[in-house]
Amino acid sequence: xxxxxxxxxxxxxxxxxxxxxxxxxxxxxxxxxxxxxxxxxxxxxxxxxxxxxxxxxxxxxxxxxxxxxxxxxxxxxxxxxxxxxxxxxxxxxxxxxxxxxxxxx
Amino acid sequence: xxxxxxxxxxxxxxxxxxxxxxxxxxxxxxxxxxxxxxxxxxxxxxxxxxxxxxxxxxxxxxxxxxxxxxxxxxxxxxxxxxxxxxxxxxxxxxxxxxxxxxxxxxxxxxxxxxxxxxxxxxxxxxxxxxxxxxxxxxxxxxxxxxxxxxxxxxxxxxxxxxxxxxxxxxxxxxxxxxxxxxxxxxxxxxxxxxxxxxxxxxxxxxxxxxxxxxxxxxxxxxx
Numbered sequence: 089x090x091x092x093x094x095x096x097x098x099x100x101x102x103x104x105x106x107x108x109x110x111x112x113x114x115x116x117x118x119x120x121x122x123x124x125x126x127x128x129x130x131x132x133x134x135x136x137x138x139x140x141x142x143x144x145x146x147x148x149x150x151x152x153x154x155x156x157x158x159x160x161x162x163x164x165x166x167x168x169x170x171x172x173x174x175x176x177x178x179x180x181x182x183x184x185x186x187x188x189x190x191x192x193x
Numbered sequence: 194x195x196x197x198x199x200x201x202x203x204x205x206x207x208x209x210x211x212x213x214x215x216x217x218x219x220x221x222x223x224x225x226x227x228x229x230x231x232x233x234x235x236x237x238x239x240x241x242x243x244x245x246x247x248x249x250x251x252x253x254x255x256x257x258x259x260x261x262x263x264x265x266x267x268x269x270x271x272x273x274x275x276x277x278x279x280x281x282x283x284x285x286x287x288x289x290x291x292x293x294x295x296x297x298x299x300x301x302x303x304x305x306x307x308x309x310x311x312x313x314x315x316x317x318x319x320x321x322x323x324x325x326x327x328x329x330x331x332x333x334x335x336x337x338x339x340x341x342x343x344x345x346x347x348x349x350x351x352x353x354x355x356x357x358x359x360x361x362x363x364x365x366x367x368x369x370x371x372x373x374x375x376x377x378x379x380x381x382x383x384x385x386x387x388x389x390x391x392x393x394x395x396x397x398x399x400x401x402x403x404x405x406x407x408x409x410x411x412x413x414x415x416x
Contacts, residue, residue: 095362096366099366103243103360107244107245111291
């Protein structure tokens with residue numbers, strides 16, 4: 089006896105679709121907790137300060153982060169980098185979701 | 194993806210080894226098949242592997258002392274997720290793997306979620322995997338000793354679970370796995386003996402279920 093190949097493939101794809109959506113939801117949740125935008129270094133009176141520039145409701149916001157060697161700056165840099173990484177993963181997962189839906193249609 | 198996914202699998206094993214819980218768990222599901230080629234002399238090729246890596250937590254009382262498991266997983270690039278409804282823990286490695294822990298259901302209880310105290314996470318309880326606990330073997334690979342079910346027990350468990358398998362779409366995948374493995378079990382004296390041993394340990398009720406699934410799917414177990 090041979091297992092029905094179509095049923096096997098459909099089963100696997102459905103399973104992967106569910107998993108894909110769970111992963112996307114988790115990465116979206118993680119992204120919401122991470123800083124968005126980019127860090128910008130400003131020189132004011134011979135001192136260097138980092139600001140986080142990001143868009144909100146169509147406006148560009150510059151939020152003070154700290155002095156150049158401040159721990160908070162490193163934390164924000166790490167957060168931005170993680171956010172970008174998760175956004176890349178989300179893009180891949182979203183594209184895969186479209187493919188899975190097409191294959192299951 | 195294949196190489197990256199395999200690397201992610203070994204990263205998972207490494208983390209489990211480093212926190213000291215590898216001896217307490219059994220790799221089950223399709224990723225167990227990934228290690229089965231090392232148990233056969235014939236050229237067994239595993240069935241389709243998904244992102245889903247399932248570990249059967251065999252003794253909830255171990256380890257005696259709490260380990261910083263979630264932190265260790267996070268440090269090794271896993272994202273921790275607690276299911277909002279079931280509270281079962283999941284770990285995601287990039288877009289490559291989803292790690293879950295399952296455990297057996299003891300007694301007549303209907304509890305479906307169990308706390309692994311030493312790890313501080315919850316695992317899903319599944320009565321249907323109880324049988325795997327009695328038929329463990331080990332594969333040593335990449336310097337790690339990994340416990341997997343005997344291929345014979347893996348096959349029998351899939352057959353027993355088939356009638357109640359949810360979602361139903363997984364039934365065909367399980368039968369395909371069984372068919373793939375059975376040919377290699379039949380070709381080996383050792384694995385045939387294992388199969389006979391597993392079958393002789395079944396209750397009458399389990400045997401009826403197994404015979405029915407075998408018949409419905411025209412599976413030749415070589416008995």
